[in-house]
Amino acid sequence: MDERTLGNLELTVLLAVGRLGDNAYGLAVRRDVSERTRREYSVGAIYTTLQRLEDKGFVTSHASEPVAKRGGRSRRQFRVSATGRRALERARRMTASVWTNFGSPVPESI
Amino acid sequence: MIATPPRLPQLLLSALGARPEFRAAVLGDMAEEYYMRLETQGKYAAHAWYVDEAYRTAPHLILDGMKNLGIRGIAHVVGAGLKAYASIAVIAIALFPFVMLLPHGITQPGASTTFVTGLPVTLLGGYLAARFGRRAPLLSSAALGVFWATINAAALLVALERMPGLGMPAWYHVAAPALILAGTALGGIFQIARRRSA
Numbered sequence: 048m049d050e051r052t053l054g055n056l057e058l059t060v061l062l063a064v065g066r067l068g069d070n071a072y073g074l075a076v077r078r079d080v081s082e083r084t085r086r087e088y089s090v091g092a093i094y095t096t097l098q099r100l101e102d103k104g105f106v107t108s109h110a111s112e113p114v115a116k117r118g119g120r121s122r123r124q125f126r127v128s129a130t131g132r133r134a135l136e137r138a139r140r141m142t143a144s145v146w147t148n149f150g151s152p153v154p155e156s157i
Numbered sequence: 158m159i160a161t162p163p164r165l166p167q168l169l170l171s172a173l174g175a176r177p178e179f180r181a182a183v184l185g186d187m188a189e190e191y192y193m194r195l196e197t198q199g200k201y202a203a204h205a206w207y208v209d210e211a212y213r214t215a216p217h218l219i220l221d222g223m224k225n226l227g228i229r230g231i232a233h234v235v236g237a238g239l240k241a242y243a244s245i246a247v248i249a250i251a252l253f254p255f256v257m258l259l260p261h262g263i264t265q266p267g268a269s270t271t272f273v274t275g276l277p278v279t280l281l282g283g284y285l286a287a288r289f290g291r292r293a294p295l296l297s298s299a300a301l302g303v304f305w306a307t308i309n310a311a312a313l314l315v316a317l318e319r320m321p322g323l324g325m326p327a328w329y330h331v332a333a334p335a336l337i338l339a340g341t342a343l344g345g346i347f348q349i350a351r352r353r354s355a
Binding site for chain 2: 074
């Protein structure tokens with residue numbers, strides 16, 4: 048079983064990549080993550096996280112055709128890999144497990 | 158005239174030694190967002206966003222550059238800095254007798270003179286370091302700047318201890334390392350810009 052873990056930002060970015068499907072490239076991922084977390088991440092922070100996810104084997108990437116409005120540079124498109132899907136499933140199970148038997152809303156008594 | 162993302166931040170981000178695909182993805186995203194902001198918010202807001210984003214993104218490109226360089230690459234950067242320092246040392250040794258001939262030595266007016274004559278030397282140093290360290294030109298200039306400023310600060314401390322009557326002004330202790338760091342960085346930027354335009 049693959050035991051490589053996901054940090055908070057890694058999990059958020061990986062979920063964004065999964066949600067965006069064929070449109071998962073840096074700018075779109077950054078918008079999605081910033082909207083959901085209400086925090087403005089820099090372009091560099093998002094790419095560093097995407098790179099780390101790729102190094103861990105959770106996403107794969109390929110370059111698109113050059114785009115004029117990017118100064119002729121390609122987009123780097125990302126996809127969640129099979130390892131990434133397993134990591135997401137594990138993270139979901141772990142989150143559900145740590146919240147088990149905990150009242151909602153969070154009890155005043157704690 | 159069609160506005161384009163500001164050139165200096167682009168140049169600096171390109172010169173931080175990050176992997177080409179990482180750099181292209183980051184600069185591509187920044188350019189794409191710049192043009193979106195240009196349409197909706199205007200030129201000045203788009204420019205301001207780009208400059209701010211460049212400042213926030215630079216550390217990530219430096220980190221990627223460091224990872225990309227590895228041990229051999231870091232040795233290359235340090236080697237380029239030292240090679241430039243050796244070249245500059247020859248010039249400094251040649252200039253030293255003239256500095257000592259100044260009427261006030263390295264006292265208040267003399268320090269000002271040293272400061273003014275030192276600027277082109279630091280620019281040249283940064284230029285040479287960027288030229289020697291082509292894999293990561295700006296990091297090479299920065300390596301030279303840090304090394305040189307450290308040597309300079311140590312030399313000033315020793316000079317003060319051994320020659321208390323030297324009469325070196327207080328501002329010189331802060332201004333000299335700052336001049337070295339800024340001058341070498343500017344020299345590096347100039348070399349990169351020159352290479353790009355060639």
